[in-house]
Amino acid sequence: MGLLDRLSVLLGLKKKEVHVLCLGLDNSGKTTIINKLKPSNAQSQNILPTIGFSIEKFKSSSLSFTVFDMSGQGRYRNLWEHYYKEGQAIIFVIDSSDRLRMVVAKEELDTLLNHPDIKHRRIPILFFANKMDLRDAVTSVKVSQLLCLENIKDKPWHICASDAIKGEGLQEGVDWLQDLSTATTWKL
Amino acid sequence: MAAASSSDSDGCGVESNEANLKWLDAHYDPMANIHTFSACLALADLHGDGEYKLVVGDLGPGGQQPCLKVLKGPLVITESPLPALPAAAATFLMEQHEPRTPALALASGPCVYVYKNLRPYFKFTLPQLPPNPLEQDLWNQAKETVITTMTTLKKNLADEDAVSCLVLGTENKELLVLDPEAFTILTKMSLPSVPVFLEVSGQFDIEFRLAAACRNGNIYILRRDSKHPKYCIELSAQPVGLIRVHRVLVVGSTQDSLHGFTHKGKKLWTVQMPAAILTMNLLEQHSRGLQAVMAGLANGEVRIYRDKALLNVIHTPDAVTSLCFGRYGREDNTLIMTTRGGGLIIKILKRTAVFAEGGTEVGPPPAQAMKLNVPRKTRLYVDQTLREREAGTAMHRAFQTDLYLLRLRAARAYLQALESSLSPVSATAREPLKLHAVVQGLGPTFKLTLHLQNTSTTRPVLGLLVCFLYNEALYSLPRAFLKVPLLVPGLNYPLETFVESLSNKGISDIIKVLVLREGQSAPLLSAHVNMPGSEGLAAA
Numbered sequence: 001m002g003l004l005d006r007l008s009v010l011l012g013l014k015k016k017e018v019h020v021l022c023l024g025l026d027n028s029g030k031t032t033i034i035n036k037l038k039p040s041n042a043q044s045q046n047i048l049p050t051i052g053f054s055i056e057k058f059k060s061s062s063l064s065f066t067v068f069d070m071s072g073q074g075r076y077r078n079l080w081e082h083y084y085k086e087g088q089a090i091i092f093v094i095d096s097s098d099r100l101r102m103v104v105a106k107e108e109l110d111t112l113l114n115h116p117d118i119k120h121r122r123i124p125i126l127f128f129a130n131k132m133d134l135r136d137a138v139t140s141v142k143v144s145q146l147l148c149l150e151n152i153k154d155k156p157w158h159i160c161a162s163d164a165i166k167g168e169g170l171q172e173g174v175d176w177l178q179d180l181s182t183a184t185t186w187k188l
Numbered sequence: 189m190a191a192a193s194s195s196d197s198d199g200c201g202v203e204s205n206e207a208n209l210k211w212l213d214a215h216y217d218p219m220a221n222i223h224t225f226s227a228c229l230a231l232a233d234l235h236g237d238g239e240y241k242l243v244v245g246d247l248g249p250g251g252q253q254p255c256l257k258v259l260k261g262p263l264v265i266t267e268s269p270l271p272a273l274p275a276a277a278a279t280f281l282m283e284q285h286e287p288r289t290p291a292l293a294l295a296s297g298p299c300v301y302v303y304k305n306l307r308p309y310f311k312f313t314l315p316q317l318p319p320n321p322l323e324q325d326l327w328n329q330a331k332e333t334v335i336t337t338m339t340t341l342k343k344n345l346a347d348e349d350a351v352s353c354l355v356l357g358t359e360n361k362e363l364l365v366l367d368p369e370a371f372t373i374l375t376k377m378s379l380p381s382v383p384v385f386l387e388v389s390g391q392f393d394i395e396f397r398l399a400a401a402c403r404n405g406n407i408y409i410l411r412r413d414s415k416h417p418k419y420c421i422e423l424s425a426q427p428v429g430l431i432r433v434h435r436v437l438v439v440g441s442t443q444d445s446l447h448g449f450t451h452k453g454k455k456l457w458t459v460q461m462p463a464a465i466l467t468m469n470l471l472e473q474h475s476r477g478l479q480a481v482m483a484g485l486a487n488g489e490v491r492i493y494r495d496k497a498l499l500n501v502i503h504t505p506d507a508v509t510s511l512c513f514g515r516y517g518r519e520d521n522t523l524i525m526t527t528r529g530g531g532l533i534i535k536i537l538k539r540t541a542v543f544a545e546g547g548t549e550v551g552p553p554p555a556q557a558m559k560l561n562v563p564r565k566t567r568l569y570v571d572q573t574l575r576e577r578e579a580g581t582a583m584h585r586a587f588q589t590d591l592y593l594l595r596l597r598a599a600r601a602y603l604q605a606l607e608s609s610l611s612p613v614s615a616t617a618r619e620p621l622k623l624h625a626v627v628q629g630l631g632p633t634f635k636l637t638l639h640l641q642n643t644s645t646t647r648p649v650l651g652l653l654v655c656f657l658y659n660e661a662l663y664s665l666p667r668a669f670l671k672v673p674l675l676v677p678g679l680n681y682p683l684e685t686f687v688e689s690l691s692n693k694g695i696s697d698i699i700k701v702l703v704l705r706e707g708q709s710a711p712l713l714s715a716h717v718n719m720p721g722s723e724g725l726a727a728a
Contacts, residue, residue, distance in 0.1 A: 098261065099262060100516070103212040107212055111540070
């Protein structure tokens with residue numbers, strides 16, 4: 001960052017840019033979450049399964065997010081690791097109503113956490129326990145228990161219960177990411 | 189958040205097995221109350237919502253309350269009673285219309301119940317057999333036949349989402365192919381026995397092959413245009429499963445083994461299982477193009493084979509009675525197993541898992557491909573070959589003569605050894621003895637230990653002597669003559685003596701050990717001890 005850029009960030013004229021990876025199994029609601037975070041005039045009405053990945057941008061009060069919305073389908077999941085280096089934060093979305101595939105989500109999360117590009121970085125991870133509106137959804141506490149999130153000791157993480165269709169719980173997560181970026185202990 | 193410290197408290201991962209790194213334990217419910225076998229399991233996107241459901245034709249506990257169950261994830265979403273025990277379940281596409289939701293067919297008794305969108309749609313009943321007019325009244329009910337097995341056959345396209353016909357095997361030794369829309373009988377084939385397992389490949393309108401494993405222990409192979417079997421495979425035992433893997437028919441038999449056959453009935457291989465086979469099904473991993481056979485065994489193992497090669501073994505808490513692999517929910521490679529006690533196990537294959545043949549190589553060993561450095565034919569070789577060709581008979585005779593002479597000489601030497609008791613084992617009836625000598629030490633002083641054993645079972649031996657014969661210029665022994673104590677049968681008696689080497693030139697010689705009976709000059713047995721060279725003197 002040049003001096004002018006730094007100055008403009010300090011004066012609040014220009015927002016700090018953050019690269020975020022949005023990961024999670026297929027049909028967990030990644031694209032719906034990102035879509036809901038975009039300004040209402042830029043939102044699309046029907047969400048289709050993502051092929052490969054797509055890049056989306058949205059802003060919060062002090063940050064400008066560039067999101068790599070990765071496809072969660074099994075055959076595209078090997079693409080994720082190529083973007084780990086560029087990511088400064090991770091959003092991991094879980095379908096709380098899919099009890100059967102909770103183990104698959106855990107497996108993918110463990111693979112992510114053990115990847116050499118992630119393992120030794122203090123990269124923040126924001127979990128969305130999505131689809132809270134569904135009848136057979138489990139609570140976010142249960143999700144964090146099933147994914148063994150308490151074992152993540154060296155990275156800041158946070159889990160939010162969310163309903164991406166209504167947009168509930170999404171702002172809480174984004175605020176957490178933003179607070180973290182302004183805290184002195186950790187720099188994005 | 190994340191207050192609980194237990195890694196996994198319910199359901200998931202309880203069964204996790206360190207050795208089994210390929211599978212994720214998605215669900216285990218030992219009290220699921222599902223009693224069925226592989227033919228009655230089917231996976232399909234029944235509502236067309238991308239969420240694959242599991243269809244179970246459940247026999248009920250003890251075969252008492254048959255019902256149709258549909259599961260979504262770990263939960264039963266619908267359950268409806270059936271009038272008779274289910275024989276087979278299959279899903280198939282009936283027509284070309286959108287949305288392409290598959291219909292569900294369940295064979296039970298003499299009927300096939302067809303459901304669309306999980307609502308009853310059609311009931312096909314097997315045609316009545318022509319009864320003998322004289323017995324008509326008596327046999328009216330007994331003459332009704334039932335369905336024993338069912339499968340699907342693509343109508344005219346090989347696509348994954350093509351329209352399929354139902355193929356039924358019946359108790360009156362017939363195979364029927366039904367039209368997918370009108371449920372009329374398109375063709376009828378007769379078999380010499382009752383079919384129990386069916387495997388079909390090809391398309392009905394073009395060309396197809398049908399393999400039917402029957403109750404008489406034979407597998408009959410039929411083709412389009414053939415009303416009767418074209419080939420027959422005679423098994424030495426009853427079949428317990430029939431799976432087609434690519435072009436190979438894999439049959440499990442009651443002799444705890446899997447056999448591979450070609451479509452023409454030629455046997456390719458046999459693999460022995462450690463326990464009885466309870467059920468079999470196909471494992472097809474589309475993403476890696478893998479087809480393998482899964483076999484559920486009575487010892488609580490599920491073994492996965494590609495041809496002869498064992499790819500994976502899954503240990504289950506109870507013996508597995510039905511197996512099904514495919515897309516379930518939204519996960520492609522899901523394995524569903526039900527156990528003898530009515531339990532339900534769901535495992536998901538890891539995305540990164542690759543089935544490798546563990547150690548057991550298929551095909552020729554690598555050494556076979558190595559080129560040997562064969563020398564060129566020399567002049568000598570050619571001459572010798574010519575000579576062998578011309579004087580073959582004479583050479584053979586000369587060789588035989590020499591061989592006889594050698595045998596004679598060996599026999600003579602043996603006889604002499606026996607007569608003069610030169611051997612270390614005496615086999616005479618009075619003194620069965622065994623002698624074994626050990627030399628220890630580097631020299632110039634050696635320790636010579638004789639192990640003497642009475643090999644008779646009951647008689648002790650008394651009054652034996654041991655005598656050493658040696659060159660007195662080379663060795664000196666404190667006593668050249670020992671008295672042997674009473675030899676109790678079976679025990680090993682070590683007799684020790686010191687031997688001092690006198691030569692300073694490092695010469696070694698033989699010491700003869702004779703075992704004698706008091707008052708007899710002929711030794712009972714003897715041993716020649718090859719003394720080692722004295723290291724101590726050589727070094728000095």
